[in-house]
Amino acid sequence: xxxxxxLEPIYLSRLQHYLYxxxxxxxxxxENIWIENQFTAEGQVLHQRVxxxxxxxxxAVRTARALRLANAELRIEGVADVVxxxxxxxxxxxxxxxxxxxxxxxxxxxxxxxxxxxxxxLEEMHGVAIPEGALFYGEVRxxxxxxxxxxxxxxxxxxxxACRDIVQTNITPHAIYQARKCNGCSLIDQCHPKDFGxxxxxxxxxxxxxx
Amino acid sequence: MRPxxxxxxxxxxxxxxxxDNENLVLKVDKETKAxxxxxxxxxxxxxxxxxxSPYLMAHCAENGITITFLNMFGKYLxxxxxxxxxxxxxxxxxxxxxxxxxxxxxIAQTMLTGKLYNQRYVIRRYLRDHSEKINDxxxxxxxxxxxxxxxxxxxxxxxxKTIDTLMGREGEAAQVYFGVFNHLIRQADFEFDSRRRRPPxxxxxxxxxxxxxxxxxxxRSALETTGLDPASGFLHQLRSxxxxxxxxxxxEFRPMVxxxxxxxxxxxxxxxxxxxxxxxxxxxxxxxxxxxxxxAWQDRKQDNLFxxxxxxxVPIGLLPWLQAQILARFLRGDCDSYVPFLWK
Ligand code: SF4
Numbered sequence: 001x002x003x004x005x006x007l008e009p010i011y012l013s014r015l016q017h018y019l020y021x022x023x024x025x026x027x028x029x030x031e032n033i034w035i036e037n038q039f040t041a042e043g044q045v046l047h048q049r050v051x052x053x054x055x056x057x058x059x060a061v062r063t064a065r066a067l068r069l070a071n072a073e074l075r076i077e078g079v080a081d082v083v084x085x086x087x088x089x090x091x092x093x094x095x096x097x098x099x100x101x102x103x104x105x106x107x108x109x110x111x112x113x114x115x116x117x118x119x120x121x122l123e124e125m126h127g128v129a130i131p132e133g134a135l136f137y138g139e140v141r142x143x144x145x146x147x148x149x150x151x152x153x154x155x156x157x158x159x160x161x162a163c164r165d166i167v168q169t170n171i172t173p174h175a176i177y178q179a180r181k182c183n184g185c186s187l188i189d190q191c192h193p194k195d196f197g198x199x200x201x202x203x204x205x206x207x208x209x210x211x
Numbered sequence: 212m213r214p215x216x217x218x219x220x221x222x223x224x225x226x227x228x229x230x231d232n233e234n235l236v237l238k239v240d241k242e243t244k245a246x247x248x249x250x251x252x253x254x255x256x257x258x259x260x261x262x263x264s265p266y267l268m269a270h271c272a273e274n275g276i277t278i279t280f281l282n283m284f285g286k287y288l289x290x291x292x293x294x295x296x297x298x299x300x301x302x303x304x305x306x307x308x309x310x311x312x313x314x315x316x317x318i319a320q321t322m323l324t325g326k327l328y329n330q331r332y333v334i335r336r337y338l339r340d341h342s343e344k345i346n347d348x349x350x351x352x353x354x355x356x357x358x359x360x361x362x363x364x365x366x367x368x369x370x371x372k373t374i375d376t377l378m379g380r381e382g383e384a385a386q387v388y389f390g391v392f393n394h395l396i397r398q399a400d401f402e403f404d405s406r407r408r409r410p411p412x413x414x415x416x417x418x419x420x421x422x423x424x425x426x427x428x429x430x431r432s433a434l435e436t437t438g439l440d441p442a443s444g445f446l447h448q449l450r451s452x453x454x455x456x457x458x459x460x461x462x463e464f465r466p467m468v469x470x471x472x473x474x475x476x477x478x479x480x481x482x483x484x485x486x487x488x489x490x491x492x493x494x495x496x497x498x499x500x501x502x503x504x505x506x507a508w509q510d511r512k513q514d515n516l517f518x519x520x521x522x523x524x525v526p527i528g529l530l531p532w533l534q535a536q537i538l539a540r541f542l543r544g545d546c547d548s549y550v551p552f553l554w555k
Contacts, residue, residue, distance in 0.1 A: 201548035
């Protein structure tokens with residue numbers, strides 16, 4: 001297969017796609033499949049965020065918005081909604097990432113993985129250990145603390161490795177139709193999970209025999 | 212399903228097209244003649260003397276709207292498109308596959324299977340709809356024989372191991388099919404003898420050539436949208452400037468154009484005085500009838516058909532786009548063969 005330069009970073013926001021469906025990740029990452037609603041919206045949001053980058057200080061907390069993040073070793077990058085820098089007694093600052101999500105907390109861990117990946121970037125950038133962050137869900141209007149424990153870190157690293165594997169091998173995973181997942185997927189029309197499950201040559205031969 | 216956006220065909224001579232906010236505006240002698248929201252657009256096809264502002268061009272390029280320039284008679288001149296879509300990996304796989312004889316033959320074979328299958332459908336459909344009205348025994352037998360021979364050509368396609376033998380079989384099928392094409396015409400002033408391309412010298416050939424050009428344009432846009440390289444085909448030889456893959460893909464849809472042309476003639480939507488002859492013997496449509504026929508073509512693309520592979524009813528205008536998707540998915544290894552559109 002064709003090798004792609006392995007150094008291209010994986011975007012933090014794409015990790016969620018992978019966790020939703022590995023094929024969805026590949027369709028977007030490898031095939032540049034254009035999803036009018038989601039993709040353009042994403043681009044606009046990113047754009048707005050970059051434009052809105054700013055920082056403020058209130059008491060012992062410095063708040064940075066639309067902060068660009070990267071981890072050179074893991075080769076991931078992206079933008080954090082909000083990072084609070086909490087000043088410690090000794091004067092050092094510990095970053096505390098907060099990600100804003102529409103809707104409410106979900107059963108799967110995609111949001112936590114994305115946040116943890118942000119923490120991994122901040123840890124490398126600042127050379128400090130980051131124990132926790134928070135997810136803010138618009139619908140319930142509440143902060144959910146997220147602890148970056150060994151298990152979540154492990155899941156995040158595994159996800160990054162799996163994404164990179166798809167990019168390096170340039171292989172789009174086959175579609176496996178699951179009603180619950182696929183019917184809520186904005187790529188369903190381009191992916192055709194039902195159709196590409198059947199054998200094309202057998203289908204064609206059968207059609208020709210029929211008449 | 213991707214919404215079927217419109218292709219606008221601009222035929223007004225000396226028209227000036229420019230962008231006004233989110234609208235495309237057509238002016239002639241500084242007077243506004245038409246205004247269309249640009250976001251509804253998929254392609255812009257300009258015939259003859261049409262000028263476009265650089266801003267409109269840039270906007271189209273950025274939004275994936277392709278602009279094609281044809282001369283007044285529908286001959287392809289040039290095309291303006293934005294930066295190549297990011298799908299370099301797919302294109303590379305396509306080119307590598309093009310070097311593989313076995314795979315190229317397999318793809319070309321399925322595409323021609325689609326063409327012959329659909330040609331046979333044109334004849335079957337005629338037999339089904341008109342058998343009782345055919346008084347001439349000979350015509351009926353000719354059509355039935357042609358139907359059988361096309362079935363044989365179809366089975367023989369499967370044994371072809373080279374592009375040349377495939378082309379040979381396709382040529383045979385074309386002789387059979389166009390050999391009875393005149394039987395499908397029910398208007399005395401339209402006579403079809405054989406397929407003549409450069410230049411067409413009779414009205415039927417002129418109509419076929421004209422709509423085949425538009426069909427190829429649509430296939431080309433569909434391939435481009437999907438991220439495939441329209442210039443790198445499997446059946447048609449590569450030649451600089453030739454949209455080989457678009458021509459490959461057009462094969463399976465040609466019979467649909469044929470049937471469309473037949474219905475235009477048989478329903479007298481086009482008549483012999485709609486054509487003019489040029490000193491070199493070539494024949495083309497006059498301006499006004501060309502406009503009417505383009506509108507009819509646009510309407511036809513909104514009609515729905517059943518797509519047997521997707522098991523879904525889709526507008527005709529979407530077919531090239533869906534086929535381009537199947538081809539891309541095949542090249543990516545999602546399925547074990549390309550499947551053409553089979554008209555049922
Ligand atoms: S339609 Fe289903 S298989 Fe396809 S990308 Fe979406 S979730 Fe994955």
